[in-house]
Amino acid sequence: MSCCLLHQYHCTPDSLPLTPLALMPSNFTTAMEEPISPNTSLWIFGYGSLVWKPDFEFSSSKVGFIPGYSRKFWQGDSFHRGSPQMPGRVVTLQEDYEECTWGVAYEVRGDQIESTLQYLNVRESVLGGYITKLVKFYPQDEGEEAAVLALVYIATPKNPSYLGPASEDDIAAQIIVSSGRAGHNIEYLLRLADFMHNYCPDAEDKHLFSIEEALVAILPCFYSNDDPLAVLC
Numbered sequence: 001m002s003c004c005l006l007h008q009y010h011c012t013p014d015s016l017p018l019t020p021l022a023l024m025p026s027n028f029t030t031a032m033e034e035p036i037s038p039n040t041s042l043w044i045f046g047y048g049s050l051v052w053k054p055d056f057e058f059s060s061s062k063v064g065f066i067p068g069y070s071r072k073f074w075q076g077d078s079f080h081r082g083s084p085q086m087p088g089r090v091v092t093l094q095e096d097y098e099e100c101t102w103g104v105a106y107e108v109r110g111d112q113i114e115s116t117l118q119y120l121n122v123r124e125s126v127l128g129g130y131i132t133k134l135v136k137f138y139p140q141d142e143g144e145e146a147a148v149l150a151l152v153y154i155a156t157p158k159n160p161s162y163l164g165p166a167s168e169d170d171i172a173a174q175i176i177v178s179s180g181r182a183g184h185n186i187e188y189l190l191r192l193a194d195f196m197h198n199y200c201p202d203a204e205d206k207h208l209f210s211i212e213e214a215l216v217a218i219l220p221c222f223y224s225n226d227d228p229l230a231v232l233c
Contacts, residue, residue, distance in 0.1 A: 042113050043150035044120070045137050047071055047103035048091045049080075049188060051195045055123075056116040058106040063199050064139040066152065070099040072207055073171050073189075076161040080182040088178035088185035089163060089171055091192070091208075092130075092155035102200045105137045105150050120153065130155050140200070168207075172214035176222050189215060 045066060046054065054061075075092040082088030093101060108116045130153040137150040155162060166174075178185040193212040196205055 039110070040113065041107050041109045042116075043105045043107050043137060043148050044116065045103055045105045045135060045150040045152040047093065047101050047152070048192065049182070050106075051104045052191050054104075054106055056106075056108070056119050057112050058116070059109045059112065060107045062105050062107075062137075062139040063102070064105060064137055064142075065100040065102045065200075065203070066135045066137050066150070067100045068095060068097050069093040069101045069135070070096040070207065071101045071205060072165070073175075073211060074162065074164050075155040075159075076163040077178075077180060077185075078161060079180055081180045081185040081188050082178040083180060086178050087161065087163070087174075088180060088188070089174055090185075090188060092162075093152070102196060102203045102205070105139070105148070130159070168210040168214045169218065172211050172218060175211070175215060176219060186215065186219075 041059070044050075044058075047066075048071075070093070071091045072094050073089040073091055074094070075090050076082070076087040077090045078084045078087040080088075081090055133152055133154060134149050135152050136147050138144070138147045157164065172189075175185040175189050182188075189208075189212060193208055196203060196208060
């Protein structure tokens with residue numbers, strides 16, 4: 001089913017505080033002092049680097065989309081893909097009821113839940129200024145009845161690293177000159193674009209693809225190598 005037909009199913013509960021118990025869906029009744037049942041599961045939706053590098057244990061994963069959001073390179077990153085002197089740009093989500101965002105949902109179960117949330121709270125929240133929401137995730141090539149609630153991390157304009165809108169050319173130029181502890185910002189953009197091309201070939205992401213196109217066009221102006229992408233090696 002096309003994501004454009006699913007605006008009416010968009011689910012946006014209030015933002016959740018960043019504690020392990022509160023991060024769980026509302027139907028979880030497990031108290032913090034009680035062990036989490038091996039049958040308890042939580043879905044986590046990734047739309048940035050999580051699509052190729054989750055770095056946590058999970059039980060299953062599915063490619064799919066969430067309606068009501070568009071992906072934007074509006075979040076600054078002075079750690080993973082940039083530096084305080086030269087911050088990079090990574091993606092966040094913007095509410096947009098005419099669009100959807102494709103990515104990967106990971107199912108974590110039992111003991112995986114707490115360790116995964118602790119890890120993601122550092123990776124996505126403490127360093128990046130993200131909030132969490134529960135959204136409806138629709139797996140690729142499955143019916144509406146296969147939808148599940150998934151936890152997603154979203155950077156808001158209130159966090160100090162937020163950069164906001166810019167032209168595709170300006171974003172591409174900033175990405176070209178930025179790198180951080182996780183690698184070059186170019187790698188981040190191209191891996192995300194490759195995911196969309198390879199796993200969601202019929203999906204549109206105008207913002208992402210326009211920045212990819214702009215980067216490829218202007219990259220030779222910054223690097224004189226025969227292969228400008230050699231900067232990633």
